Amino acid sequence: MEGAEATRILMGVNESTIKGYPHASISSSGAFDWTIQKIVRSNTSGFKLLFLHVQVPDEDGFDDMDSLYASPEDFKNMKHRNRTRGLHLLEYFVNRCHEIGVACEAWMKKGDPKEVICHEVKRVQPDLLVVGSRGLGPFQRVFVGTVSEFCQKHAECPVISIKRRADETPQDPVDD
């Protein structure tokens, strides 16, 4: 098994919808922690994490799609004065990977998150897709849709959906 190519794990990550909550949503952050603790463990050289953040069009005026970030320096060298929340989100995960010592890449796309994630799976062919999920009940799901259910059906690779812990659910469970 030594010398085999690293297991490439694509993670769909998004920003928190809670006002004042910094950067990563509770479910994205939980999915990352779970992946590090339960899958990567001490075997940091065996894995590469790929972070994909999909921004819904017209939510932010953002024109830095399709750039690739692989180290904290990549962010510092950026010309942009206004680092958007999306960039901060990716920076958060890239920084955490560098602290832990696991290789990573991060990028952004625009579009419908569930469609874009499945499209990117087809393009980059990861070994595994990890998505966070709010763990909503059927009634709440009707209104917000769930990216994780769509990806489990349509993504062309194995998918793990990590539900948010019950004790981390905010007052309005649709928030994240």
Next chain:
Amino acid sequence: MEGAEATRILMGVNESTIKGYPHASISSSGAFDWTIQKIVRSNTSGFKLLFLHVQVPDEDGFDDMDSLYASPEDFKNMKHRNRTRGLHLLEYFVNRCHEIGVACEAWMKKGDPKEVICHEVKRVQPDLLVVGSRGLGPFQRVFVGTVSEFCQKHAECPVISIKRRADETPQDPVDD
């Protein structure tokens, strides 16, 4: 991360339905290989695999439920003269784990596989459930049901469903 408790992965495994095909179904065997290659990798001490085989009642006259097997010796010491196919199935996976050097346990239960798997998840609280899937289309699924879809919805832990590779699909895709 060193010294942390091993990640416990529960695998639902079943026998092949193909006449003359030895022991493990194509999808169970594929899910095992995937888990070793992509998740466990060289970090054999970081993981413990738990194999659960659910036998549908009245399919076999089998009375050795609830026994626990953790090494090849456990099988040799058995009093039973007729090793059933179910036992051979578990023996296959336990032997493979011992060759690889990863800790394991295996046991059998009777019942409806999807219900029993979710019940056992609640009881043993694994970190992850891995199930193989035939990757059937919607038309075929109506007739055979899918354990993996049910578990993804109902199991109280993260679930990965590993689809059978297209080039391993037997003549009748409902076979496995």
